[in-house]
Amino acid sequence: MLRFISHRLLQAFPVMFIIITGTFFMQRFVPGGPFTAEKAVTPEVLRNLNAYYHLDDPLWKQYRDYLWDLCPKAFHPSAFERGLDLKEAFGIDFRPSFKYPNRTVNEIIAEKLPVSLELGSYSLLIALALGLPLGVLAAIRRNTWIDYVCSAAAMTGICIPTFVLGPILVLVCAIHMGWFNASGWYGPIDRVLPCLTLGSVYAAYVARLARGGLLEVLNQDFIRTARAKGASEARVIFRHALRGGLLPVVSFLGPATAGILTGSFVIETIFQIPGLGREFVNSAFNRDYTLVLGTVILYAALIIGLNLVVDVVQVALNPKLKFE
Amino acid sequence: MPARRLLILTLSAGLALAGGCARHDGAAAAGPGGRPAQVLRFGNGSEPQDLDPQAVTGVPELNIIDSLFEGLVTGDPHDLHPVPGLAESWDISADGLVYTFHLRGGLRWSNGDPLTADDFVQSYKRILTPSLGSEYSYLLWFVAGAADYNAGRLSDFSKVGFEAVDDRTLRVSLRSPTPFLLKIIATHYSWDAVPVKVLARYGPLDHKDTGWTKPGRLVGSGPFMLKEWTPNQRITVVRNPFYWDAANVRLDAIEYYPTDNGPTEERMFRTGQLDVTSTLPLPKTDVYRRDHPGELQIEPYLGLYFYRCNVTRPPLNDKRVRRALALAIDRERLVKDVLRGDQMPAFAVSYPGDSGYTPEARLSGGVPEARRLLAEAGYPGGRGFPTIELLYNTSDNHRLIAEAIQAMWRTNLGVDIRLTNEEWKVYLDAQHTQNFQMQRAGWIADYLDPHVFLEIWETRNGNNDTLWSNPEYDRVLHLALNARSEAERYADYQRLDAILVDECPVIPIYYYTRVFAMNPRVAGWWPTLLDIHPWKYVYLR
Numbered sequence: 001m002l003r004f005i006s007h008r009l010l011q012a013f014p015v016m017f018i019i020i021t022g023t024f025f026m027q028r029f030v031p032g033g034p035f036t037a038e039k040a041v042t043p044e045v046l047r048n049l050n051a052y053y054h055l056d057d058p059l060w061k062q063y064r065d066y067l068w069d070l071c072p073k074a075f076h077p078s079a080f081e082r083g084l085d086l087k088e089a090f091g092i093d094f095r096p097s098f099k100y101p102n103r104t105v106n107e108i109i110a111e112k113l114p115v116s117l118e119l120g121s122y123s124l125l126i127a128l129a130l131g132l133p134l135g136v137l138a139a140i141r142r143n144t145w146i147d148y149v150c151s152a153a154a155m156t157g158i159c160i161p162t163f164v165l166g167p168i169l170v171l172v173c174a175i176h177m178g179w180f181n182a183s184g185w186y187g188p189i190d191r192v193l194p195c196l197t198l199g200s201v202y203a204a205y206v207a208r209l210a211r212g213g214l215l216e217v218l219n220q221d222f223i224r225t226a227r228a229k230g231a232s233e234a235r236v237i238f239r240h241a242l243r244g245g246l247l248p249v250v251s252f253l254g255p256a257t258a259g260i261l262t263g264s265f266v267i268e269t270i271f272q273i274p275g276l277g278r279e280f281v282n283s284a285f286n287r288d289y290t291l292v293l294g295t296v297i298l299y300a301a302l303i304i305g306l307n308l309v310v311d312v313v314q315v316a317l318n319p320k321l322k323f324e
Numbered sequence: 325m326p327a328r329r330l331l332i333l334t335l336s337a338g339l340a341l342a343g344g345c346a347r348h349d350g351a352a353a354a355g356p357g358g359r360p361a362q363v364l365r366f367g368n369g370s371e372p373q374d375l376d377p378q379a380v381t382g383v384p385e386l387n388i389i390d391s392l393f394e395g396l397v398t399g400d401p402h403d404l405h406p407v408p409g410l411a412e413s414w415d416i417s418a419d420g421l422v423y424t425f426h427l428r429g430g431l432r433w434s435n436g437d438p439l440t441a442d443d444f445v446q447s448y449k450r451i452l453t454p455s456l457g458s459e460y461s462y463l464l465w466f467v468a469g470a471a472d473y474n475a476g477r478l479s480d481f482s483k484v485g486f487e488a489v490d491d492r493t494l495r496v497s498l499r500s501p502t503p504f505l506l507k508i509i510a511t512h513y514s515w516d517a518v519p520v521k522v523l524a525r526y527g528p529l530d531h532k533d534t535g536w537t538k539p540g541r542l543v544g545s546g547p548f549m550l551k552e553w554t555p556n557q558r559i560t561v562v563r564n565p566f567y568w569d570a571a572n573v574r575l576d577a578i579e580y581y582p583t584d585n586g587p588t589e590e591r592m593f594r595t596g597q598l599d600v601t602s603t604l605p606l607p608k609t610d611v612y613r614r615d616h617p618g619e620l621q622i623e624p625y626l627g628l629y630f631y632r633c634n635v636t637r638p639p640l641n642d643k644r645v646r647r648a649l650a651l652a653i654d655r656e657r658l659v660k661d662v663l664r665g666d667q668m669p670a671f672a673v674s675y676p677g678d679s680g681y682t683p684e685a686r687l688s689g690g691v692p693e694a695r696r697l698l699a700e701a702g703y704p705g706g707r708g709f710p711t712i713e714l715l716y717n718t719s720d721n722h723r724l725i726a727e728a729i730q731a732m733w734r735t736n737l738g739v740d741i742r743l744t745n746e747e748w749k750v751y752l753d754a755q756h757t758q759n760f761q762m763q764r765a766g767w768i769a770d771y772l773d774p775h776v777f778l779e780i781w782e783t784r785n786g787n788n789d790t791l792w793s794n795p796e797y798d799r800v801l802h803l804a805l806n807a808r809s810e811a812e813r814y815a816d817y818q819r820l821d822a823i824l825v826d827e828c829p830v831i832p833i834y835y836y837t838r839v840f841a842m843n844p845r846v847a848g849w850w851p852t853l854l855d856i857h858p859w860k861y862v863y864l865r
Contacts, residue, residue, distance in 0.1 A: 048457035
């Protein structure tokens with residue numbers, strides 16, 4: 001297993017390098033720059049700004065300097081106790097943001113990643129808490145009205161996008177009933193609506209995958225054997241079938257976690273949540289070169305990491321797979 | 325079991341982060357002595373870039389900086405005409421070239437340090453320092469030597485026209501008489517002083533990333549001071565006890581909420597999270613007009629919506645074509661049926677009634693004249709007219725307007741245009757490289773004077789972008805700056821507006837309004853053309 005993991009981590013290096021290089025150069029060839037504004041800055045000021053941010057250096061030099069700043073130059077993981085600062089902990093410097101001159105990209109990530117993680121983990125919790133029972137129920141009561149209700153609910157959840165569900169929830173629960181704030185991220189109560197919105201979409205996927213996976217397993221010989229041995233239905237489902245039946249859900253969870261973290265842009269906009277998803281998208285519109293790179297690198301690392309975790313979990317769950 | 329462990333790990337990461345307080349958290353409960361808290365909750369558009377008056381450019385920044393800093397002169401709350409601010413009086417030399425400001429006695433920064441004339445000089449030195457790269461430094465270029473110092477052609481700041489005569493006297497020498505100088509200082513933060521001694525504690529003065537604007541560090545001179553800044557959440561400012569007029573400040577605090585999504589902001593207003601919104605979504609205007617007229621606020625706004633022509637590309641290189649297009653727009657109908665926010669149709673470039681100036685020149689003659697001009701240019705009834713392309717930045721509102729005008733031109737003139745939209749920065753890049761035929765544009769004034777709308781069409785102005793150049797226009801604009809009296813200056817401006825209406829390098833369409841929702845409890849708030857509402861006068865009923 002260790003060999004498998006270290007092999008995969010080694011593979012991650014060239015992938016990251018290609019992502020960083022591609023992002024670095026691609027954004028430079030897009031029209032407009034961080035200082036392109038409606039009111040044109042005078043040539044003198046533009047020259048000063050470019051000099052201030054070293055944008056007047058040759059591109060290869062900027063690239064080399066940036067890579068050097070990215071290289072880990074320290075190892076103090078204990079610094080994480082004071083906050084999520086990659087510069088303090090590992091000497092990884094994402095540089096100051098262009099759009100927000102008084103903040104570094106490290107600071108922005110340290111402030112906003114925890115918010116996105118919180119939003120994402122509650123949503124995942126909701127997705128699993130709603131989706132798993134729904135899917136399992138539909139599978140064991142296959143082709144009954146229970147199955148139809150559960151499957152219809154799941155299909156509806158997949159079909160209603162978050163930007164429809166979110167405002168509807170706000171309209172009903174915040175504006176008409178007055179139970180919640182319409183938006184914001186101040187107290188625990190403000191977590192309810194956004195997490196419910198994001199969670200229910202993923203719950204729908206989880207339900208469908210759980211139902212499909214479980215149905216496939218329930219048709220297999222070892223289940224028939226278990227039943228023949230006189231195992232109770234509950235034992236058959238929870239002891240024998242669920243382990244294999246949830247494999248599709250597990251493989252889905254890796255990309256879904258990454259998707260929840262990177263794709264929370266819509267939710268963060270609807271509910272004014274200070275998360276990283278919004279910075280990820282807006283930084284591209286703002287041509288905030290350093291923030292684009294910082295968020296892309298972070299998300300790439302997250303996705304690579306989560307995929308690795310999923311692979312390991314899959315092997316552990318599925319006796320047919322081996323670490324090869 | 326690994327699967328379970330993975331789940332537990334993911335979930336506990338989140339659960340560990342919960343805080344604790346209830347709905348409507350914040351200072352908005354009750355004030356001292358049981359009276360209702362004077363806390364204004366203000367929807368402020370996007371997250372401010374920074375709060376350093378010398379490093380920012382936007383409106384959300386302006387709204388906050390106006391509460392944290394005050395200029396030498398400041399705007400009257402009713403119409404923003406210059407009234408004493410940190411300077412209690414000023415003298416202007418007979419030739420209009422030397423301004424002497426007399427600061428109030430006992431002025432202090434919000435940390436209690438004395439605020440002197442030298443703070444202003446050092447601040448102006450900072451904003452003009454080339455390596456700082458301040459975008460608004462050009463608003464100080466009217467001062468002798470300032471433009472040269474800013475461009476790096478002059479390295480000795482003592483040769484720039486700023487001088488602290490003593491602690492309370494600041495002398496400013498100009499390059500040429502600038503009759504609207506006080507109006508700029510009254511409404512624009514680029515002329516505010518920053519606490520240079522405090523800045524120096526956190527890093528080099530010409531660096532923008534020293535973090536001196538963080539809560540606990542930022543020191544200002546205005547009626548309020550910074551208490552809290554949670555990015556993308558809330559910025560709270562509270563009373564500044566050291567402000568010279570602290571006794572007359574009526575609000576206890578202002579909470580600024582970043583609200584870059586219009587529909588979300590409107591929902592926040594409806595649940596009572598906001599007292600003032602920054603905008604109102606277009607479809608909501610009529611709903612508010614019908615159901616909540618007391619909350620709908622429509623204020624005139626010193627801005628022009630126009631189409632910019634690239635005058636080097638045929639057929640727009642012919643001024644008859646440009647005029648024909650300009651005349652064939654039914655502006656009243658556009659405003660009434662499409663925009664629906666009481667905007668004012670624009671028949672000239674300058675804003676009517678800005679500082680007592682109303683352009684006499686006016687696009688007149690309507691569709692018959694437009695048809696005649698088009699025929700004269702060689703396209704009778706639109707025959708043979710090449711399809712031109714109108715570029716706008718991706719937005720539903722701009723598309724609606726463009727489609728309406730496209731239909732008007734087709735019906736009235738028989739000419740066809742193609743609509744193209746681009747993402748904001750791509751669109752701006754096309755503008756600044758003049759890579760367009762016709763482009764939708766807007767211009768919002770930084771200060772209250774007709775000069776703001778006229779200076780941009782000068783040949784070398786960086787915002788012209790039409791490639792239109794008229795030596796007579798440039799000459800008269802220069803004359804106006806040296807005019808002896810306001811009447812003489814305005815007479816020059818009339819000539820400029822006449823040239824613009826005749827040549828139509830830009831096609832004026834309408835003057836902006838600000839449409840937003842406001843709690844009827846908000847008082848001490850008057851519509852001003854710049855959407856600036858001096859905070860110390862605002863209160864809640």
